[in-house]
Amino acid sequence: MARIGKIGRFGRLMLLAGALAAIAAFGVSCGDDEPDFPTRDVEWFVGFGAGGGFDTASRIIAEKMSDDLGVNVVVRNIEGGGGRRAVQEIARSDPDGHAISIMNMPNQITAERLDPEDVDFGELSWVGRAVIQTYGLYTAAANDFNTPQDLQGMPDVRFCLSGLAGHSFLVASVTTEVMNIAWNPVTGYRGQETQAGLLRGDCELALGPIAGSTLTAVQGPDFKVLWMYSSERFGPVPDAPTVDELGFPELGGSKFANNGLVAAAPGTPDDILQILADAFDSALQDADVIAGINNAGMGVDRLTPDETAEVVEGMDGIVSEYIDTVRQKSQAQ
Amino acid sequence: MFEAFLDGLAGMGNPAVIGAIILGTTLGVLFGVIPGLGSVIAMTLILPFTFGWDPIIAMYVFAGIIGTASTGGGVPAILLNTPGTIANVCTTFDGFPMTRRGEGGRAIGLAATASALGTLFSIVVLAALLPLAEIMLRAFTPPDFFWLIILGLIAVTFASRQNMMKGLAAGGVGILIALIGFSPVFGVRRYTLGSEYLWDGIEIVPLVIGFFALSELIVYTSRGGSIARDASVNLGGFRQIMRGAVEVFQYKAILLRGSVIGTVIGAIPGAGGAVANFLSYSTAKQASKTPELFGTGYAGGVVASESSNDAKDGGILLPTLTFGIPGNGEMVILMGAFVLHGIQPGRDLLVNRLDIVWAIILGVIAAQVLTTIIILGGGAWLARISLVPVKYIAPFVAILSFIGVYAVRSNIWDVALAVFAALVGFSMRRAGFPLITLVIGFVLGQLAEEKFTQSLQISGGGYSIFFTRPVSIVLLLAIFFMLGWSMYKAARKAPAPKAGES
Numbered sequence: 148m149a150r151i152g153k154i155g156r157f158g159r160l161m162l163l164a165g166a167l168a169a170i171a172a173f174g175v176s177c178g179d180d181e182p183d184f185p186t187r188d189v190e191w192f193v194g195f196g197a198g199g200g201f202d203t204a205s206r207i208i209a210e211k212m213s214d215d216l217g218v219n220v221v222v223r224n225i226e227g228g229g230g231r232r233a234v235q236e237i238a239r240s241d242p243d244g245h246a247i248s249i250m251n252m253p254n255q256i257t258a259e260r261l262d263p264e265d266v267d268f269g270e271l272s273w274v275g276r277a278v279i280q281t282y283g284l285y286t287a288a289a290n291d292f293n294t295p296q297d298l299q300g301m302p303d304v305r306f307c308l309s310g311l312a313g314h315s316f317l318v319a320s321v322t323t324e325v326m327n328i329a330w331n332p333v334t335g336y337r338g339q340e341t342q343a344g345l346l347r348g349d350c351e352l353a354l355g356p357i358a359g360s361t362l363t364a365v366q367g368p369d370f371k372v373l374w375m376y377s378s379e380r381f382g383p384v385p386d387a388p389t390v391d392e393l394g395f396p397e398l399g400g401s402k403f404a405n406n407g408l409v410a411a412a413p414g415t416p417d418d419i420l421q422i423l424a425d426a427f428d429s430a431l432q433d434a435d436v437i438a439g440i441n442n443a444g445m446g447v448d449r450l451t452p453d454e455t456a457e458v459v460e461g462m463d464g465i466v467s468e469y470i471d472t473v474r475q476k477s478q479a480q
Numbered sequence: 481m482f483e484a485f486l487d488g489l490a491g492m493g494n495p496a497v498i499g500a501i502i503l504g505t506t507l508g509v510l511f512g513v514i515p516g517l518g519s520v521i522a523m524t525l526i527l528p529f530t531f532g533w534d535p536i537i538a539m540y541v542f543a544g545i546i547g548t549a550s551t552g553g554g555v556p557a558i559l560l561n562t563p564g565t566i567a568n569v570c571t572t573f574d575g576f577p578m579t580r581r582g583e584g585g586r587a588i589g590l591a592a593t594a595s596a597l598g599t600l601f602s603i604v605v606l607a608a609l610l611p612l613a614e615i616m617l618r619a620f621t622p623p624d625f626f627w628l629i630i631l632g633l634i635a636v637t638f639a640s641r642q643n644m645m646k647g648l649a650a651g652g653v654g655i656l657i658a659l660i661g662f663s664p665v666f667g668v669r670r671y672t673l674g675s676e677y678l679w680d681g682i683e684i685v686p687l688v689i690g691f692f693a694l695s696e697l698i699v700y701t702s703r704g705g706s707i708a709r710d711a712s713v714n715l716g717g718f719r720q721i722m723r724g725a726v727e728v729f730q731y732k733a734i735l736l737r738g739s740v741i742g743t744v745i746g747a748i749p750g751a752g753g754a755v756a757n758f759l760s761y762s763t764a765k766q767a768s769k770t771p772e773l774f775g776t777g778y779a780g781g782v783v784a785s786e787s788s789n790d791a792k793d794g795g796i797l798l799p800t801l802t803f804g805i806p807g808n809g810e811m812v813i814l815m816g817a818f819v820l821h822g823i824q825p826g827r828d829l830l831v832n833r834l835d836i837v838w839a840i841i842l843g844v845i846a847a848q849v850l851t852t853i854i855i856l857g858g859g860a861w862l863a864r865i866s867l868v869p870v871k872y873i874a875p876f877v878a879i880l881s882f883i884g885v886y887a888v889r890s891n892i893w894d895v896a897l898a899v900f901a902a903l904v905g906f907s908m909r910r911a912g913f914p915l916i917t918l919v920i921g922f923v924l925g926q927l928a929e930e931k932f933t934q935s936l937q938i939s940g941g942g943y944s945i946f947f948t949r950p951v952s953i954v955l956l957l958a959i960f961f962m963l964g965w966s967m968y969k970a971a972r973k974a975p976a977p978k979a980g981e982s
Contacts, residue, residue: 227680334934335930
C-alpha cells in the first residue's frame with residue numbers, strides 16, 4: 148500500500164491524463180447513447196370509433212410495436228369531428244414521442260381548409276404510412292349505366308355521401324367537374340348505410356375506399372364498380388377499369404386514395420422520431436401484421452418519415468387546386 | 481340451413497364454446513349492470529383479444545355480450561333508478577317506483593322474464609325472416625324513416641299527457657340540444673360556442689346518467705333513509721322474484737307488442753334499442769285502459785320496456801348478417817370482428833358460413849337463458865341493495881356513474897356534463913318538467929333532421945316524396961290514428977259543461 152503513495156510527478160500526470168481521457172470517453176459515449184425513450188406507454192390516437200378499418204389496423208400495428216419498443220402502445224379512440232379531435236390532440240401533445248396518431252388523409256386537409264382550426268399539417272412529425280385504401284366509384288348492379296358517357300346523358304346523378312365536408316365530397320366534386328356530369332349529393336350515409344341507399348334507389352352512385360365491408364359488397368352480385376381512382380387495375384376488383392383507361396388520367400395515380408398516415412407531435416426530436424419510425428416500419432414488415440391489414444381490406448405501402456412528409460405536401464397541393472370547386476358545390480346546397 | 485343449425489346445436493357441447501358463452505355473458509352482465517358502460521364498450525375491449533381465436537368461438541363471445549347487456553342493465557334501472565344502458569331508460573319509470581314500494585325483487589323477476597321472452601321472440605323472427613331481409617331493407621326509405629320518428633315523438637309527447645305543455649316544451653328543448661355540434665350533412669358547426677368539446681354535440685351517455693342517476697341521487701341524499709322508503713320492508717326474496725317472473729304472462733298483449741316493436745325497430749339501421757324502448761313504453765301506455773298507472777310502479781310498464789330492448793337484438797342482427805349494414809354500435813363492433821376474422825357478411829355469410837350465423841343466433845339464445853338464470857337466482861341478493869341506506873349507496877352509484885361516463889370516451893368534460901345535467905335534471909323535476917320527453921326529443925331530433933334532409937335531397941327539393949310512398953302513407957295513417965284516438969279519449973274524459981255555461 149505504501150508504494151501507491153510514492154507515485155512520481157510523471158505518474159501523477161499520467162493518472163490525471165488517464166482520468167481526463169476516461170471522463171472524455173465516458174462523455175462521448177454518453178452523447179452517443181440512445182435517447183431515453185420510451186419511458187412510459189405510448190398512446191396511439193384513433194379519431195374514429197372502435198371496429199372501423201383504421202382502428203383495426205392501428206390495433207394490429209400497435210400490438211407489434213409494443214414488442215419492439217418494450218412498452219405498451221395503447222390505442223385510444225378519440226372520436227369527434229370526423230377524426231379532427233384526434234388531429235387536434237396530437238397537434239397539442241408534448242413533443243416527446245409518447246403520443247402518435249393515425250389520420251385519414253387528405254380528408255383532414257380538406258376539412259381543415261373548409262373549416263380552419265389552425266392545424267398545420269406540415270408541422271406535424273410524420274412517422275410513416277400505416278395503410279392505403281384506393282377509392283372507387285360503385286353502384287347497384289341493377290343499374291344499366293356503366294361509363295362516364297352513360298352518366299353524362301343523365302339529368303342529375305345522385306351521390307350517396309356522408310356529408311358536405313369530407314374527402315368523398317371532394318372526389319365527387321372533382322370527378323363530376325372533370326367528366327362533365329350533372330350531379331347532386333344526398334348526405335347522411337355513413338358506412339354501409341350507403342349500400343342500403345344504393346339498393347333502395349336513394350342515389351345512383353357512391354364512392355369511397357374499396358376496402359373492408361365495401362370491398363366485400365362490391366365483390367358480391369348486388370353491386371358493381373364503375374371505375375377505380377388509380378392508374379393500375381386494382382387487384383381485388385380486377386374487372387373494374389381505371390380512370391386512366393377511361394381517358395381521365397388527371398384523376399389517376401394515388402391522388403384520391405385514402406391514406407392512414409401516422410404522426411407524432413410537432414417538434415418531436417429526430418432521434419425519438421427515428422425510434423418510433425423504426426418500430427413502426429418493423430411492424431409493417433411482419434407477416435401477421437400484413438395479413439391482418441389485408442384481411443381488413445387495406446393495403447400496406449410503407450413510407451419513410453421524409454417520404455410521408457412529401458406525400459402530405461402533395462396532398463395539400465391537390466386540395467388547394469380543387470377546394471374552390473368543393474366550396475361552390477357545398478354552398479349551392 | 482337446418483343442417484347447419486343442427487351442427488351448431490351439437491357444437492354447443494364443446495367446452496370452448498361453453499367457456500366463450502360464459503365469458504360473453506359475464507362481460508355482458510357486468511358491463512350492463514354498470515351504468516353508462518354497456519355492450520359496445522365490452523365488445524370493444526374484447527375485440528383485439530379475439531384476433532387469432534377460432535372465429536366461431538369469438539362469435540359466441542360477442543353473441544354472449546349482445547344478448548345480455550340490456551338484460552343486465554335492467555337491474556340498476558330497477559334498484560337504483562340508473563339505467564345500465566340507454567335502452568333501459570323506460571325501465572326506471574315503473575321499476576324504480578316498485579323498488580320504493582319494496583317490490584324490487586318482483587320487478588327484477590318481471591324484467592328478466594320479459595327480456596328473455598323478448599329475445600327469444602326476436603331470434604325466432606330473425607331466423608324466419610333471414611330470407612326476406614332484402615325486401616324489408618328496401619321498404620324503409622328516408623321519408624318513411626322520418627315519419628317513423630315523428631310517430632315516436634308524438635307517442636312520447638302523449639305519454640306525458642298529464643302535463644302536455646311542459647312535455648312539449650321539454651321535447652322542444654331536447655330537439656334544440658340535438659342540433660348542437662358539427663352537422664356532417666351541411667358541413668357546418670352549430671351552437672358550439674367556440675368549444676371543441678361541443679363539435680360532436682352533447683353526448684347522450686353523460687346526459688342520461690346526469691338526468692336520471694345523479695339527479696335522483698341528489699333527491700335521495702337530501703331525503704336520507706334507504707331507496708326503498710320503508711327500510712323494514714321485506715323484498716320477498718326468491719319467492720317474490722318468481723312471482724314477478726310468472727306475472728309476466730298476465731301482460732301478454734304488452735309483452736307481444738314490446739317484442740314486435742323491438743324486433744321491427746331493431747331491424748331498421750340507426751333506430752336502435754333506445755327508440756324501441758321509448759316507442760314500446762309509450763305505445764303500451766297509449767293502448768292501456770289504465771294509462772295513469774304507468775310511471776307509478778306498474779308491472780306492465782316494466783314488461784313493455786324490457787321486452788322491447790331485448791327484442792331489438794334479433795331485429796338488429798338482420799341487416800348486419802344479410803347486408804353487412806350495422807344498425808347500431810354493437811353491430812359496428814361485430815362488423816369489425818367479422819373483418820378481423822376474414823368473415824364476409826351478406827350473401828357469402830348466408831350461403832357459405834351458416835356456421836357463423838348459427839353461432840351468433842344460438843349464442844344470443846344461450847346467453848339470454850344464462851343471464852335470466854343469473855338474474856332470477858341472484859335477484860334476491862341484488863334487490864337488497866335497495867334496503868341499504870342511501871348514504872352508503874350514493875357514493876357507490878356516483879363513482880360508478882362517473883367511471884361509466886368517463887370510460888366511454890375518456891373525456892373528463894363528459895363527467896362535468898353529467899354533473900351539469902344532474903343539476904338541470906334536479907331543477908326540472910322540481911319544476912314538473914318531464915325529463916324523459918327532453919331525452920327522447922334529443923335522441924330523435926337529430927335523426928329526424930337527417931332523414932328530412934335526405935328525403936328532400938333525393939327528391940330534388942320536392943315535398944311530395946313524404947306523401948307518395950306506401951310505407952310513408954301507412955305511418956301517416958298511424959300518426960293520424962294516434963292523434964285522433966288521443967283526442968277522442970281526452971274528450972271523453974273531459975267533464976261535461978255545466979248548464980248555463982257556453
